Amino acid sequence: MGSEQPETYATDKKTLPFSEQHYFSSYDHFGIHEEMLKDRVRTLSYRNAIMKNKHLFKDKIVLDVGCGTGVLSMFAAQAGAKHVLAVDMSNIIEMAQKVIDVNGFSERITLFRGKLEDVKLPYDKVDIIISEWMGYFLLYESMLDTVLVARDMYLKEGGLLFPDKASIHVAMIEDEEYKNDKIHFWEDPMQLYGFDYSPFVKIAMVEPLVDTVDNGAVVTSHYKLIDFDLNTVTIEQLAFHRTFRLKATRDDRVHALLAWFDIDFPSDTPENVVSFSTGAHATYTHWKQTVFYLDRVLDVKKGEEISGSLASRPNEFNNRDLDIELEFNFPASGPDDSRRTTGKYNYFLR
Secondary structure: OOOOEEEOOOOOHHHHHHHHHHHHHOOOOOOHHHHHOOOHHHHHHHHHHHOOHHHHHHHOEEEEOOOOOOHHHHHHHHOOEEEEEEEEOOOHHHHHHHHHHHOOOOOOEEEOOOOOOOOOOOOOOEEEEOOOOOOOOOOOOOOHHHHHHHHHHHHEEEEEEEEEEEEEEEEEEOHHHHHHOOOOHHOHHHOOOOOOOEEEEHHHHOOOEEEEOHHHHHHHHHHHEEEEEEOOHHHOOHHHEEEEEEEEEEOEEEEEEEEEEEEOOOOOHHHHHOEEEEEOOOOOOOEEEEEEEEEEEEEEEEOOOOEEEEEEEOOOOOOOOEEEEEEEEEEEEEOHHHHEEEEEEEEEEE
């Protein structure tokens, strides 16, 4: 069922809201796919999860949601899938077709260009859904919504999702040097040619920083904020509000909350389970970590606790963006009241 061009369906980018047009167009250029393919933690985790479980893919019908350049589809075909249906809305699918043709998979991988919701697949149900849907802070860009739609529309009872589990984790970090560079920069007329740029401080504070954090900057325990089981979670449950409790692991100063995510793939044998983390303690991934700066500094002592909550929900104007609320309470210990503090913040991941 291979073809020189992907089968195209009625979805037209020009008819989509601007936010949707921008999202799909951002994947048209090869550069973002180069970055993802060079992310060896990401790509090898998928390959290992599929190839270690070839028996689960043997002679199965597989759906690849958001196939990009087609690498996951080819892994599935290599593992023995009977037929892989690969869906993507972006122009990169034209290059994916060339890659699939030149690698000899044209008869086993069929590409469909369009939104998953609009595509008519040649099978009513599939055995396995594969997708690399994760964004910054796991949920930014909301591609998981589409995966869950695909699950409900096409995955047969007892079918598998690769991956099938995800979790978000938090800790507190010391980050004075970077905070000074990114936040306090706007408060320093000496660096701004004598002008007052302080109105930019508010903008800088409400936009979380996505960057690589050194694990040595982490000054508290880790806390699993939330688990998602992709087999059962609903789109509505992707908006959440969870509490956390962190314990200082040394005397230090706290400047920000750090967040990252972990991913797990299914297997019917424990030795073939594949997982990876995007935390500061793990090998670099292109997702990096997400940093939420506080407008104050916490002077913590080893063993003291910081409690709080974090809420995340899609933005009402663009559901691919996230509105995030953070609250914390640091009661400190001992008679020094000056260290005790609370805070409440609103952030926007755009």
